[in-house]
Amino acid sequence: MIIAEITESYFLEIRSRAEALKGQCEYLLTHEYASEAPKNLAKAFVEMACFFQMAALSIYKDMESDLADSPQDIEKSIQQLRTLDNDIALIGQHVQFINSARSQRVPWSIIPAFEHFANKILCDNDNGLDIMFCPLWEYNYQIYTTDFRGFYLQLLQKYQHFPGIDIDIEKDVLTSLKRPFYVIRFPSLERLNIRLHANIGHELGHKATSTFFTSQRKNEFIDSIHGDINDFVSRQYTQITPISRLSILKEHLGSSVEIWHRALDEILCDIVSCILFGPAAIFSMFDFAIKDKLDHMPNKDVGFYPPWRYRLRMAIEALEKYCGNYFPLKKELKARGKSTDTIHKVEEYYDFIKTLTGLPNVDELIKHDELTKLVYDKLPAWIDNGVDFLLNTKGLRNHLLTATELFENLPYLIERLENGIIPNAKEENINCRASASFAEIINSAWFYWLSKQEPVFSEDGSFNDEVYKARVRMNNLSLKAIEYSQLEQRYREKFGAAKEVTGNEYL
Amino acid sequence: MSVVTHREILDLMDASKIADITNRLIITPLLDPKNDIGPISVDLRLGHQFIIFQRHYFSHLDIGIYESEGEPAENYQKRLIRRQGEGFVIHPNQYVIGSTLEYIQIPPRYMGYVVGKSTWGRMGLIIATATKVDPGFKGCITLEIVNDGEVPIILYPGVPIAQIVLHKTDGKERAKSSYQHATGPQFPKFKNRTDDWQYWTGQNRE
Numbered sequence: 001m002i003i004a005e006i007t008e009s010y011f012l013e014i015r016s017r018a019e020a021l022k023g024q025c026e027y028l029l030t031h032e033y034a035s036e037a038p039k040n041l042a043k044a045f046v047e048m049a050c051f052f053q054m055a056a057l058s059i060y061k062d063m064e065s066d067l068a069d070s071p072q073d074i075e076k077s078i079q080q081l082r083t084l085d086n087d088i089a090l091i092g093q094h095v096q097f098i099n100s101a102r103s104q105r106v107p108w109s110i111i112p113a114f115e116h117f118a119n120k121i122l123c124d125n126d127n128g129l130d131i132m133f134c135p136l137w138e139y140n141y142q143i144y145t146t147d148f149r150g151f152y153l154q155l156l157q158k159y160q161h162f163p164g165i166d167i168d169i170e171k172d173v174l175t176s177l178k179r180p181f182y183v184i185r186f187p188s189l190e191r192l193n194i195r196l197h198a199n200i201g202h203e204l205g206h207k208a209t210s211t212f213f214t215s216q217r218k219n220e221f222i223d224s225i226h227g228d229i230n231d232f233v234s235r236q237y238t239q240i241t242p243i244s245r246l247s248i249l250k251e252h253l254g255s256s257v258e259i260w261h262r263a264l265d266e267i268l269c270d271i272v273s274c275i276l277f278g279p280a281a282i283f284s285m286f287d288f289a290i291k292d293k294l295d296h297m298p299n300k301d302v303g304f305y306p307p308w309r310y311r312l313r314m315a316i317e318a319l320e321k322y323c324g325n326y327f328p329l330k331k332e333l334k335a336r337g338k339s340t341d342t343i344h345k346v347e348e349y350y351d352f353i354k355t356l357t358g359l360p361n362v363d364e365l366i367k368h369d370e371l372t373k374l375v376y377d378k379l380p381a382w383i384d385n386g387v388d389f390l391l392n393t394k395g396l397r398n399h400l401l402t403a404t405e406l407f408e409n410l411p412y413l414i415e416r417l418e419n420g421i422i423p424n425a426k427e428e429n430i431n432c433r434a435s436a437s438f439a440e441i442i443n444s445a446w447f448y449w450l451s452k453q454e455p456v457f458s459e460d461g462s463f464n465d466e467v468y469k470a471r472v473r474m475n476n477l478s479l480k481a482i483e484y485s486q487l488e489q490r491y492r493e494k495f496g497a498a499k500e501v502t503g504n505e506y507l
Numbered sequence: 508m509s510v511v512t513h514r515e516i517l518d519l520m521d522a523s524k525i526a527d528i529t530n531r532l533i534i535t536p537l538l539d540p541k542n543d544i545g546p547i548s549v550d551l552r553l554g555h556q557f558i559i560f561q562r563h564y565f566s567h568l569d570i571g572i573y574e575s576e577g578e579p580a581e582n583y584q585k586r587l588i589r590r591q592g593e594g595f596v597i598h599p600n601q602y603v604i605g606s607t608l609e610y611i612q613i614p615p616r617y618m619g620y621v622v623g624k625s626t627w628g629r630m631g632l633i634i635a636t637a638t639k640v641d642p643g644f645k646g647c648i649t650l651e652i653v654n655d656g657e658v659p660i661i662l663y664p665g666v667p668i669a670q671i672v673l674h675k676t677d678g679k680e681r682a683k684s685s686y687q688h689a690t691g692p693q694f695p696k697f698k699n700r701t702d703d704w705q706y707w708t709g710q711n712r713e
Binding site for chain 1 (some may be wrong): 512513514516521522523528529533534535536537538539540541544545546555572586587588589591610612645665687688690
């Protein structure tokens with residue numbers, strides 16, 4: 001009798017949690033979102049909550065008939081309820097993505113452009129994929145490289161064969177999620193900081209590099225480093241038994257793979273950002289890096305993350321190697337715009353970062369740990385290998401932002417920002433206009449900002465509020481530019497090129 | 508003060524004729540210039556953002572104390588966003604602040620008047636109550652929209668809703684508007700004139 005009451009009560013709690021999940025998602029569906037992605041996820045959760053209720057009922061009914069049976073059968077059914085309960089709790093955690101994606105909490109005007117851009121970069125086929133952008137209170141950018149739709153499908157399929165459940169999960173439950181679904185997060189505090197959003201290129205990189213790290217490549221790496229690590233272990237541990245030596249060798253090989261994987265992954269993602277955004281990628285990386293120590297040992301304590309100085313160095317090398325000659329900047333940049341310091345200041349900033357990343361501090365640090373040094377010595381060759389994979393196998397060559405391309409419209413966009421005009425296009429006259437790309441707009445914001453004239457402090461030493469206002473204005477204008485650019489692109493896809501205006505229309 | 512015509516509008520937007528960008532007329536993005544530029548006006552589309560009053564949060568608006576006691580304007584008003592294809596229902600007698608989709612720069616020596624389009628007018632919709640746009644203004648123009656008709660009307664972002672008529676001025680002046688560089692509808696800003704307002708409303712009587 002007690003068992004019956006306990007299970008009944010547990011069933012009620014599970015059903016209530018599923019109901020709460022449904023209720024919260026229905027409530028969230030009444031809010032505004034910058035794109036359909038959060039709404040589609042909320043709709044899927046509503047259906048999933050109903051499905052969970054059916055599954056709970058099925059398990060309970062099965063349990064009811066088992067109550068007269070063995071305790072093992074009851075235990076099995078309780079275990080099933082527990083699994084279901086955990087799944088509901090897990091989906092409950094995912095509701096935070098929807099809640100945080102409400103229009104007021106994201107840079108709403110550029111979310112469709114972000115989604116479109118990410119789709120173009122990440123999708124390997126014609127079917128497309130869905131990407132949802134939402135803020136993160138932790139100060140970081142983040143991508144979940146797992147396909148959420150695939151994950152939910154797998155999770156729900158566990159219950160598909162239960163008695164009384166006759167449902168096609170893909171058709172009836174995940175109706176609103178038709179394509180692979182990914183989530184990218186950005187630091188909430190930087191919602192409107194357009195320059196920093198070049199870091200999204202890095203997150204897209206994680207998805208692009210995920211298929212690079214095959215077991216074959218991992219084994220290749222192990223083969224290439226095995227001898228060196230064996231020598232190192234032999235030198236370091238002379239007084240141990242062969243079995244202990246083997247165990248240490250295995251442990252070191254494991255660590256070296258972790259150091260290699262993490263370093264290579266992060267560096268390749270930085271390079272993806274450079275491929276997509278050119279110099280803006282370096283500037284936004286540096287903006288992020290400056291908040292942290294530039295040098296640290298890439299050990300277990302820091303999750304084997306490579307040091308910033310090394311990452312920036314590799315990114316700059318890749319930018320110069322693959323994207324063409326951005327620096328020294330072309331004189332044409334000076335030709336437009338009132339600021340003759342544009343070239344000088346941007347170049348000075350780039351050179352500063354390059355000099356800083358060239359300092360040997362990080363090399364000295366790495367040198368102290370022989371295992372790390374062995375791995376890092378092998379990285380440059382692997383980086384070349386990885387970039388080749390990204391450009392050719394993943395097709396990023398089609399998205400490579402070259403200096404020639406960028407500098408064609410950039411002076412016009414900078415000129416517009418300098419004059420308080422949205423940098424959404426180069427507009428020569430009513431019939432001659434070129435809409436700016438996402439990358440061009442972010443670069444124009446960076447170039448404008450780095451060449452700004454206003455001092456941060458006034459003569460009396462107080463903070464110059466005008467600089468802050470200029471920063472807000474630049475962000476607003478650039479965000480609007482991305483919105484316009486996307487809007488115009490979609491309009492043109494629908495209606496074709498704008499009809500020529502002759503000037504004689506009303507004569 | 509003459510009205511600027513179609514051909515002059517095109518010239519004002521032409522970089523080969525006006526090299527200095529600050530002297531150029533900018534209306535961007537002009538999605539359908541052939542239809543958007545009329546004989547003496549340019550059509551303006553409705554933007555995606557709206558500001559509505561949160562009437563349930565306050566008893567009245569008093570310009571004498573508005574914002575002066577540290578209350579942000581957001582307490583009185585709420586910003587809403589409608590995506591393409593999503594309608595905004597404006598009920599009879601309802602007032603809402605919207606803005607043009609386009610970002611506009613009026614050259615010095617020119618000014619503009621924003622007027623409604625007759626199609627909307629016939630439905631009872633009043634587009635702009637503060638219609639003057641100063642020389643040198645840059646930004647999305649805020650529209651004060653009122654449904655003066657008898658039935659609710661659905662507004663869709665992107666739809667042409669207003670038009671700007673440009674006039675040449677006799678002298679060269681530039682605006683110093685507190686709404687300069689707006690990229691959407693703006694909350695009212697009284698702060699710049701707090702002392703003046705308070706003087707006239709008797710708030711700082713000593």
